[in-house]
Amino acid sequence: xxxxxxxxxxxxxxxxxxxxxxxxxxxxxxxxxxxxxxxxxxxxxxxxxxxxxxxxxxxxxxxxxxxxxxxxxxxxxxxxxxxxxxxxxxxxxxxxxxxxxxxxxxxxxxxxxxxxxxxxxxxxxxxxxxxxxxxxxxxxxxxxxxxxxxxxxxxxxxxxxxxxxxxxxxxxxxxxxxxxxxxxxxxxxxxxxxxxxxxxxxxxx
Amino acid sequence: xxxxxxxxxxxxxxxxxxxxxxxxxxxxxxxxxxxxxxxxxxxxxxxxxxxxxxxxxxxxxxxxxxxxxxxxxxxxxxxxxxxxxxxxxxxxxxxxxxxxxxxxxxxxxxxxxxxxxxxxxxxxxxxxxxxxxxxxxx
Numbered sequence: 001x002x003x004x005x006x007x008x009x010x011x012x013x014x015x016x017x018x019x020x021x022x023x024x025x026x027x028x029x030x031x032x033x034x035x036x037x038x039x040x041x042x043x044x045x046x047x048x049x050x051x052x053x054x055x056x057x058x059x060x061x062x063x064x065x066x067x068x069x070x071x072x073x074x075x076x077x078x079x080x081x082x083x084x085x086x087x088x089x090x091x092x093x094x095x096x097x098x099x100x101x102x103x104x105x106x107x108x109x110x111x112x113x114x115x116x117x118x119x120x121x122x123x124x125x126x127x128x129x130x131x132x133x134x135x136x137x138x139x140x141x142x143x144x145x146x147x148x149x150x151x152x153x154x155x156x157x158x159x160x161x162x163x164x165x166x167x168x169x170x171x172x173x174x175x176x177x178x179x180x181x182x183x184x185x186x187x188x189x190x191x192x193x194x195x196x197x198x199x200x201x202x203x204x205x
Numbered sequence: 206x207x208x209x210x211x212x213x214x215x216x217x218x219x220x221x222x223x224x225x226x227x228x229x230x231x232x233x234x235x236x237x238x239x240x241x242x243x244x245x246x247x248x249x250x251x252x253x254x255x256x257x258x259x260x261x262x263x264x265x266x267x268x269x270x271x272x273x274x275x276x277x278x279x280x281x282x283x284x285x286x287x288x289x290x291x292x293x294x295x296x297x298x299x300x301x302x303x304x305x306x307x308x309x310x311x312x313x314x315x316x317x318x319x320x321x322x323x324x325x326x327x328x329x330x331x332x333x334x335x336x337x338x339x340x341x342x343x
Contacts (some may be wrong), residue, residue: 052342053342055342055343074342076341078226078227078228078231078305078306079226079231079241079243079305079306079338080231080232080241080306080338080341100343101343102342102343116266116267116269116314117314118269118313118314119237119313119314122340123343177266177267190216190296191209191210191211191212191213192211192212192213193212193213193214193215193216194212194213194214195214
């Protein structure tokens with residue numbers, strides 16, 4: 001799904017200026033690619049939050065710049081609360097691009113087996129035409145029995161898409177519930193010293 | 206039994222300073238929910254273990270708990286009623302050095318409501334301020 005994003009061309013550069021920009025409710029961004037010059041942009045914080053919430057990868061830029069771009073990278077602050085920068089790559093609708101998409105599970109596993117669902121791979125990288133990038137990849141887990149697993153090669157991809165992540169990677173599997181691990185296991189009181197042998201050998205010599 | 210390294214290069218370490226925020230280990234990677242530290246500090250191996258037990262008692266059989274920190278710093282102390290000097294004390298316990306933003310524990314295979322209750326039990330054991338976080342959107 002393509003989303004519209006209103007952007008403003010940004011003159012201010014450098015961490016101090018960008019910090020001031022963030023304080024006014026804007027997120028700094030950069031547009032690059034297709035052999036054209038890099039353009040610094042600023043986007044409203046609310047628009048960025050909505051874009052990330054919807055999970056869209058392809059954006060149509062309006063305002064100072066009119067172009068189509070791919071959301072290449074999102075930089076978060078330490079606590080993962082605020083977006084601090086966006087990377088936008090110029091892209092044409094017919095171009096084939098590499099994107100990482102979140103995996104969403106659909107359905108309920110078979111309760112008869114008494115298994116526990118292990119969601120191993122939350123993101124899959126695929127190569128597909130820019131016009132047909134989905135927001136997420138859906139994996140059907142309904143009726144999955146104990147011991148069964150779904151690999152990347154079994155995930156249904158959009159038309160014209162090929163997986164970049166290895167096909168043998170497990171996306172989801174049903175495993176036997178882990179037993180209690182509250183028991184205290186006997187372990188060494190003090191760790192072994194890596195240099196102990198070396199020191200002993202030197203002492204003997 | 207509390208966590209500790211199997212092999213170490215040096216038996217004793219200097220105290221050090223905790224500077225800045227976490228730039229690694231600050232994302233939820235394995236599960237769907239995480240417990241993130243909002244302060245820096247040392248977390249003892251016994252505390253990590255207490256947190257694990259508290260969480261496992263709640264999620265038993267349903268979810269899976271991941272511990273994202275490891276106590277690799279030995280803390281030494283002098284025995285009681287000992288005069289100063291005569292060298293550094295013996296290692297007493299192990300701690301994990303935690304910077305603000307570090308994800309301490311993660312939970313997978315549980316609902317958000319269950320994770321909230323589980324992390325509330327776990328947070329009560331922690332010596333620093335923590336909060337529950339979700340996986341960041343891709």
